[in-house]
Amino acid sequence: MTDNRKPKQALARRSFLQSASALTAGTAGVVAGAKSALAASADPAITELKDWNQYLGYGVDAQGYGVPSSFEDKTIRRWVPWLTASAESSVNFSPLYDLTGFVTPNGLHFERHHGGIAEINPAEHRLMIHGMVEKELVFTMDDIKRMPSESHFYFTECAANSGMEWRGAQLNSCQFTYGMVSTAQWTGVPLKWLLEYAGVKDGAKWILAEGADASGMTRTIPIEKARDDVLVAFAQNGEAIRPEQGYPLRLVVPGFEGNMSIKWLRRIELGDAPYMTREETSKYTDLLEDGRARMFTWVQEAKSVITNPCPERPVNGQGHYKIQGLAWTGHGKIKRVDVSTDGGKNWQTARLHEPVLSKCMTRFEIPWEYKGGDALLVSRAMDETGYVQPSMSELQAVRGVNSIYHNNAMQTWLVNPSGEVENVRLG
Ligand SMILES: Nc1nc2c(c(=O)[nH]1)N[C@H]1C(S)=C(S)[C@@H](COP(=O)(O)O)O[C@H]1N2
Ligand SMILES: [Mo]
DSSP states (O other), X not given: OOSOOOOOOBOOOOOOHHHHHHHHHHTHHHHTTSSOOOOGGGOHHHHSOOHHHHBOOOOSOSSSSOOOOGGGTTOOOBOOGGGSSOSSSOEEBOOGGGOOSXXXXXXXXXXXXXXXXXXXXXXXXXXXXXXXXXXXXXXXXHHHHHSOOEEEEEEEEOTTTTGGGTTSOOOSOHHHHHOSXXXXXXXXXXXXXXXXXXXXXXXXXXXXXXESSTTOOEXXXXXXXXXXXXEEEEEETTEEOOGGGTTTOEEEOTTBOGGGSOSSEEEEXXXXXXXXXXXXXXXXXXXXXXXXXXXXXXXXXXXXXXXXXXXXXXXXSSEEEEEEEEEEOTTSOEEEEEEESBTTSSOEEOEEOSOOOTTSOEEEEEEEEEOSSOEEEEEEEEETTOOBOOOHHHHHHHHOSOOXXXXXXXXXEEEOTTSOEEEEOOO
């Protein structure tokens, strides 16, 4: 992997045992709950001298771009080959249970493409603004980067996240049922400034955004939203947007269904009526019981999921754990998350990790003692508008069971006596 490996040389042994025992004393309260704390003298991880403590490590990274520890090679995106016809029009799900905080590392952000990942040379990329504007504009990437910019943390969730679960628990997996949501710090130029340069003509009510990929993805966005918080982003978590996230330029439409955040953005047209594209008529509509379909259901409503424990992260015997997970809402900030361990009979309010940001994922956490037997873990998010995440039966009462999109119902994980965790439906 690296080409600057040197023969290993013995180093003097560092005196690290003292600091190890000081650490144990400092965390005694927490450790008291641990199942079996080995005495230091009986623990080979402490008593045996390891290679990494005796020999020089590798030199500075010769490849120029760091990668995670080789011990973390199971922390990866995964896809379900039978779910879609091809890898070019597919989904790669984020491993939510291996993440901490609320930022999704760039290599683990979920991916959803309709025509594969476009490989765009930024020198040949342009953004055109035309239609009902005073002057039509064409921007190079250099033009965009010279303009004033802003950085914001926003979640992106595909409207089809948890879409397989409408009629009952399907996949026994947190990754495949919830992994189409991710959060990044996006840097770019607020779209409202570009629209100001162009001069919006009276009567312009809608914008059409179009991607430069093979799918030529197009979506209509109301002008009020375009003039609010939409970003024309060129960076993601401090570096250029990754190819799979829309390099070199994408739209970020905070709080709205992910489909509207057009990647590989090349064109914005202003008009006086919605454009009724495929992605907002045939797709991304919600078929109701009476045969009518809801359209333009943009906002991703409050939703939460327990990421640990979960089917991929079972419980290892009785004892003290923390239940943690993620909550988000397209309407602003998460106000509260309640957690139940008995299927919703009793609830406790979880602690939210700061900062709690608008239209961004929020991490919640609560201590839990598993006393054996069956436990039914549920989380319920509430947002700053007072909206409370519904149960599946409440959601089905208004939407029926034909929908694919916008399933934000509460999720239940059943912890069974062996410690395994199962995806179950409580109603
Ligand atoms: N040009 C273009 N933009 C696109 C798509 C696409 O296929 N092409 N997929 C959309 C969908 S359905 C979603 S959910 C989000 C996913 O963004 P991500 O791949 O960065 O997670 O991008 C949206 N933008
Ligand atoms: Mo999507």
